[in-house]
Amino acid sequence: MTDHDYDVPADAPAYECAYCDRPFAREEWLALHRGLDHPDELDDDEVAAFRAAYAEEEEELGTFRLQALGALVAIYFVLLMIYALV
Amino acid sequence: MTARRRRVTAAAVGSLCWLFAVGTASAHGGSLAAGGRESLTIPTWLFLSTGGAAVGASFLLASFVTDRSFVERVHSWGTPLVDGGVRIPRLLGRTVGLLGLAAVLVVGFLGPTTPRTNLAILLVWVGWWAGLAMTTYLVGNSWRVLNPLSTLALVLPSLDRDYPERLGAWPSVVGLLALVWLEVVSPLADDARLLATVVLGYSVLTLAGAVVFGRETWFDDVDPVERVFRYYGRVAPVGRRGDGSLHLRLPGIALSERRLVDGADEVAFVVALLWVTTYDGLVTTPGWRDLTTPLVDAGLPAHLLYPLALLAGFALFLGVYRLAVRASTRTAETYLAPDELAERFAPPLLAIAAGYHFAHYLGYFLFLAPALGAATLAPFADPVSVPVYQLPGWFGGVALASVVVGHLLAIWVAHAAAFDLFPSRLQAIRSQYPFVAVMVFYTMTSLWVVSRPEVPLPHL
Numbered sequence: 257m258t259d260h261d262y263d264v265p266a267d268a269p270a271y272e273c274a275y276c277d278r279p280f281a282r283e284e285w286l287a288l289h290r291g292l293d294h295p296d297e298l299d300d301d302e303v304a305a306f307r308a309a310y311a312e313e314e315e316e317l318g319t320f321r322l323q324a325l326g327a328l329v330a331i332y333f334v335l336l337m338i339y340a341l342v
Numbered sequence: 343m344t345a346r347r348r349r350v351t352a353a354a355v356g357s358l359c360w361l362f363a364v365g366t367a368s369a370h371g372g373s374l375a376a377g378g379r380e381s382l383t384i385p386t387w388l389f390l391s392t393g394g395a396a397v398g399a400s401f402l403l404a405s406f407v408t409d410r411s412f413v414e415r416v417h418s419w420g421t422p423l424v425d426g427g428v429r430i431p432r433l434l435g436r437t438v439g440l441l442g443l444a445a446v447l448v449v450g451f452l453g454p455t456t457p458r459t460n461l462a463i464l465l466v467w468v469g470w471w472a473g474l475a476m477t478t479y480l481v482g483n484s485w486r487v488l489n490p491l492s493t494l495a496l497v498l499p500s501l502d503r504d505y506p507e508r509l510g511a512w513p514s515v516v517g518l519l520a521l522v523w524l525e526v527v528s529p530l531a532d533d534a535r536l537l538a539t540v541v542l543g544y545s546v547l548t549l550a551g552a553v554v555f556g557r558e559t560w561f562d563d564v565d566p567v568e569r570v571f572r573y574y575g576r577v578a579p580v581g582r583r584g585d586g587s588l589h590l591r592l593p594g595i596a597l598s599e600r601r602l603v604d605g606a607d608e609v610a611f612v613v614a615l616l617w618v619t620t621y622d623g624l625v626t627t628p629g630w631r632d633l634t635t636p637l638v639d640a641g642l643p644a645h646l647l648y649p650l651a652l653l654a655g656f657a658l659f660l661g662v663y664r665l666a667v668r669a670s671t672r673t674a675e676t677y678l679a680p681d682e683l684a685e686r687f688a689p690p691l692l693a694i695a696a697g698y699h700f701a702h703y704l705g706y707f708l709f710l711a712p713a714l715g716a717a718t719l720a721p722f723a724d725p726v727s728v729p730v731y732q733l734p735g736w737f738g739g740v741a742l743a744s745v746v747v748g749h750l751l752a753i754w755v756a757h758a759a760a761f762d763l764f765p766s767r768l769q770a771i772r773s774q775y776p777f778v779a780v781m782v783f784y785t786m787t788s789l790w791v792v793s794r795p796e797v798p799l800p801h802l
Contacts, residue, residue, distance in 0.1 A: 261679035263671075270677060280765070281675045289765035292410075316768055317408055324402045331395050342388055 284309040386793070393742075393789040394782040397749045401778045404757045408767045413758050417598060420591040423580065435487035442470070443490035443545070445721065450538025454724035458710070460534040461717040466541070467531055468710045472703040475574060479696040482588070483575025489568060491545055492561050495552035505559045510607035515614050517566035519652055522618040526625055527648050527802060569611060576602060576689065577696045577751075594751040597689040598758040604685060610660060612688040616695045617659040620791065621652055623702060627794040634800060644801035663688075666776040674764060674773035686759050687777060690752040694784070697748015701741035701792050705733055745788050749781055 270279040271286040291306030450462030552560040712729035760770035
């Protein structure tokens with residue numbers, strides 16, 4: 257994963273991976289990236305950071321899934337109503 | 343993802359597809375297959391919105407699959423079929439390809455002049471551009487072996503001039519647009535002599551190019567036809583590995599691989615392929631006729647109108663795709679260069695192009711396949727009536743379903759590519775928002791084109 261091109265805005269925060277120099281906009285994403293792409297090279301702190309970021313992301317995903325489910329139900333019922341009326 | 347959830351997802355996707363199969367419209371085919379698309383029983387706006395909603399809903403369903411190991415398992419599934427170096431099928435394939443080219447040239451110049459009985463016309467449009475192209479994305483790319491020009495180039499000497507690297511795939515983009523323009527505006531499906539002349543001209547040009555720049559370079563970089571088949575072949579379940587061995591995979595899955603499309607030129611080719619399949623159908627809709635009649639009345643020459651529209655539409659498609667890529671770097675808050683995203687999310691569009699091609703040509707192929715068979719058995723006979731296969735009434739649903747299935751496949755593959763590209767799963771999902779918005783719009787456009795009645799090309 258080292259052959260990417262990057263485009264980092266000058267004034268934006270960038271967290272660079274120490275193993276492959278890939279920049280990220282958020283520190284959690286860097287932690288996740290280290291765990292996914294360099295699993296064998298991490299020290300204990302980095303492993304702990306990966307686990308924490310993963311757990312936090314799991315929570316956010318839960319919220320997202322609820323929203324997505326809501327949207328699906330909305331699409332279904334709106335179409336159902338329209339088909340009943342047309 | 344649990345087995346239960348997987349089943350629920352499959353059932354939901356299945357029922358969405360079924361929803362589309364309810365509509366009726368028969369597949370589009372050039373002037374050979376008379377008979378238009380039938381009208382729908384529900385209002386057009388509702389039919390189009392349902393199509394758009396199905397694509398949007400399937401994105402939401404795909405976003406429930408956030409288990410990286412499951413995605414990787416699906417994408418790494420495959421089994422080797424045959425080792426490389428099988429000589430006999432290759433020789434056989436090359437012979438068939440050469441015989442096909444010879445038949446097109448001989449029967450094209452000397453055979454009957456009725457389009458539906460001329461083997462050259464049937465072989466090129468029904469056998470090759472409809473039938474062989476369909477097998478390319480449904481089974482695997484056999485054109486690589488069949489291509490008679492590539493076989494002929496084997497025995498020709500080569501000057502091995504250096505191909506200018508900066509041109510990249512751009513000549514093939516121009517070539518593809520030029521070929522489609524020629525196909526749309528000239529009576530290539532009616533006039534066997536003209537078709538044979540064009541095939542001869544194209545062969546001479548291609549062989550000259552292969553002699554100057556070398557066979558490999560020409561067919562890898564420049565030849566648009568070879569590239570179309572190669573790209574369609576990436577959708578197929580049978581693929582070729584680096585060592586030449588054949589490999590079985592799930593259909594479309596290989597589109598999420600890295601470096602499948604490399605550079606802005608190859609992205610442009612994928613977008614061009616998508617655009618020309620739309621353009622081909624678009625110009626035979628009544629909407630197009632009504633839209634362009636005032637322009638032609640105002641003095642715009644019809645022969646300028648078609649290439650201008652072709653170029654303008656291509657620029658529009660490419661512009662919209664680039665905008666979606668820009669928007670995606672923002673929604674995903676990524677520091678990856680936009681070009682990187684453009685390359686990674688272009689291959690899924692090939693699944694859409696394949697779905698649209700299938701919708702466009704399956705009915706055409708089945709309708710005229712018996713005529714092709716009859717002409718193959720007696721190439722110089724000119725019977726008064728030719729056998730055709732009358733499609734059943736429900737057949738139009740297949741066309742609509744294949745448009746939607748192409749989009750569903752594209753959504754899944756882009757989802758997998760995003761998971762490979764971004765460390766955060768939510769970031770991966772968010773990166774797809776602009777692409778899904780474009781896809782919803784594009785599905786509605788394609789469904790609109792497929793469901794319109796077909797009219798003769800106006801102003802020509």
